[in-house]
Amino acid sequence: MTDHPSLLLRATDLIGHPVVTLDGGEAVAEVKDVVYGTAEAALLGFTLRRRGFLGGPMKLVLAWERVVTLGRHAVMIATEADLDQRNAVLVQEVKESRAHNVIGSEVITDAGRRLGEVTDVVVLVADRPEVVGYEIGGSEVLTPRSGGHVFVPLPETLAVSGQALMVPAAVEDFVSDDLAGFGASVERFRDHLRASP
């Protein structure tokens, strides 16, 4: 078996993943939906449902900072108490997330080019999961070879409003049209930003 030191996942791929406790080996919930923030254009956490065919919704939510790791088959948390129903910020974001969140936001470069709309968030799974980019659809300028979707690296800082994400124009050189090659793009893009502030 090969090792997977780092792995890129679309956040929506996590829907249906079991949430498993590291201290007990129990699947305490299943990811129902991904909650995207507006302020930081990042992942805030997950809403949950009970596992199994009678799996109804749960009032408990899982905040992003409580996630220990995300893998190909499960979301790992330390202990069941990490599921929270009093996380006011997350609960509020869940209520608002359908109205306006990063999904559907326009991506515009600081040179004034519209690159497309965010269709998903890309998470790098390493020792600590991190949002590293976006999947963008509806792009007329990036002309992907197939599928109509491209992956755009996320700068470490960027301006976000309810409607749009402002990214450096240089991002266009680091776009990838497949998730497998995207990890290298993210690293090269960040190196580039650090080298030329």
Added chain:
Amino acid sequence: MRRLVKELLGTRVMSKTSAQRMGTVEGVLLDEPPQRVVALQVSRRELVDWVDVSGVGTDAVVVESEDRVRKAAEGREERAMAGAFDLRGKRVLSDHGNELGTVTEVELDEVSGSIEAVVTTEGRVAADRLRALGSYCLVVRHQPDAELAG
């Protein structure tokens, strides 16, 4: 000597003091995190603590005496007796959230009762990587240089 849990199951359990047959090994109960066998299940509701086992041979498991047989305690022990933590067929998940197959066999040291390794459908995981055992899965530590890294 190394023994497989599979070989223990079905072995008759004998009393050392009376030489009477007390039952057969129906299951093994592990500590948590899983490192060693702490008891042998000898009937649906009864077990014998590993410390009361005087010998584990190929033909019989010998227990000090009949009075060492006890009922399962409420909670985890009862759930274990009902099969919630049976390793055979159990899903193996690394603490990085990646599946490593299902358990096909558990290797034990028959003297100490400590687990040496767990064999899965994908390979072998050493006992020092076993982190937690639940009804859903066995959680093992990610180890980059291992046969099954996780």
